[in-house]
Amino acid sequence: MKSAVVIGAGISGMSCAIDLARAGVRVMLISPFSSERSQSVMAAGGINAVLPGAENENGDSVASHMEDTIKGGSYLGGKKAVKGLCENAGEIIRYLEGIGTVFSLDGEGKPDKRAFGGQSYKRTFYCGASTGKQIVTAMIMEVRRYEATGLIDHRLWMYFHSALIEDSVCHGVLLFNEITGKLEAVLSDAVVMATGGQNRLFGKTTGSTQCDGYAVSKLFTQGAELKNLEFIQYHPTSIETTQKKMLISEAVRGEGGRLFYEENGKRVYFMEDKYGPRGNLMTRDVVSREMDAAKRDIFLDISFLGKEEIERRIPEVRDLCLKYRGLDISRESIPVSPAVHFFMGGLAVHLNHETCIRNLFAVGECASMYHGANRLGGNSLLAAVYSGKVAAKEIAERKSENKTMDYSTVLERESRKLDELRNNKSSFPVAYMRDMIANTMNEKLGIVRNKESLEKGIEDMDYYLSAAEKISYDKSVLMYENYSITGLIILAKAIIISANERKESRGSHFRSDYPETDENSAYATIISYDEGRYKLRQDREHFYED
Ligand SMILES: Cc1cc2nc3c(=O)[nH]c(=O)nc-3n(C[C@H](O)[C@H](O)[C@H](O)COP(=O)(O)OP(=O)(O)OC[C@H]3O[C@@H](n4cnc5c(N)ncnc54)[C@H](O)[C@@H]3O)c2cc1C
Structure with a gap:
């Protein structure tokens, strides 16, 4: 039987896990905390769609939803991808209703819609101001259905550690079990990342501290490309x-x-x-x-x-x-x-949500695809459900490659590193480092940035990277917090480098030294990592829209 590991149990992870299970794929769903505590629960305002058959009912249309999304994202959202997103949005509302999401109703007893920013029509379906909670609740019930049949195994207190990759093919993951304190290797036909945004880098944000960007950073150092990291949404x-x-x-x-x-x-x-x-x-x-x-x-x-x-x-x-x-x-x-509210950038994915590493997928907020330089409110819940479905379909339809990997050396080496960390007696607290990263990110990567602030930010990160070796093991916080901290700095530096490289203002990226949008800069920033070196390229060929 085909198998997949889904890392993250918010709306995108559950959407993917449910569709995989429906297709008969065995799923291990991984998250440290239960889905009721994922960031998705906080989503308040609603989810955008034009219902099937309701096209042009009030002048609205799928084409208008697409146009608003592309324009709102300052023309950097993947056009083919946005088309798929908007064309499927109505069916997604029907699907969510079908699994038990109770949307607020209008005077005629039909699902009501509210106006949201940057949109030409009222097209945001909502459940009071707790839309995320209602969707998560409905999805948890579906997950439980498949847990009962053994198709989904949702494991809690488990963190992503690293991917098992050989010759640019992903064969599974190393997971850290916070209860036993040990690493566990899991082989699978596919791995789906659904770990959300990178809020923790900024300290206090509207989002969850569970979303720290570590998983994205680790994969970056393991060869995955990241896209458009400079676009960070400040909610007003x-x-x-x-x-x-x-x-x-x-x-x-x-x-x-x-x-x-x-x-x-x-x-x-x-x-x-x-x-x-x-x-x-x-x-x-x-x-x-x-x-x-x-x-x-x-x-x-x-x-x-x-x-x-x-x-x-x-x-x-x-x-x-x-x-x-x-x-x-x-x-x-x-x-x-x-x-700070939402991250338009993340793991670069193809239309089928696969990264540049075969069999490694990314969905939801940790992937970069639909929102370009600025996300429209109500489009993220939609993208979380949709991207989960797209990845699940691809995985379910793909032939199992029956390849395997001998992970014993990697497991031994990484376990030894964790033991060394536990024995590290130096005196640089993890919490202090986290605060320093957040200070730099808030100061140097605010609503308005410039060369000076960004270059200083890169300098700060280089200093933190050198100091990271002296970080002490802190028993008072989770082991995960200890081993993940260097990854946070590596990602923070990639974000600032990407922002420094884009010499224009576009969407959420505003530079006081380049205040205008440059027509010639309608490219995606792609960043990769090679033994400590950060490499940037401008993707104008829409490589990730094949
Ligand atoms: C306050 C607030 C209100 C919002 N309102 C709306 C709205 O009205 N409409 C809208 O469209 N969007 C809204 N958004 C955005 C939207 O909620 C998110 O973008 C979306 O829910 C993200 O879903 P996700 O599945 O990608 O990630 P999340 O829901 O963040 O789930 C991430 C999962 O990954 C797990 N995880 C993280 N790191 C690791 C690791 N290292 N190992 C293992 N597991 C890990 C987490 O525990 C969690 O289970 C809002 C966001 C916030 C913060």
């Missing part, structure tokens, strides 16, 4: 807490929320003043940049919707503001600021 509206930046969903602006600052005792609705009535719903890169440029305290007002409508449409946002700020949003405005 968050509130800061001691632990993280809590997202104030775009749903609030979708429901009419207005951004403003105060000047001489008067409200200035700066987005509407500059961009007209839909100003608050410009794409996220534009709104974040305007907020940054305003250099004032910014507020978001939704109070005019009234208590009842707030309760009906965005109860989760009301609860969040009450809990973390003691704010009653039916009477008061929300103080908001931009925060």
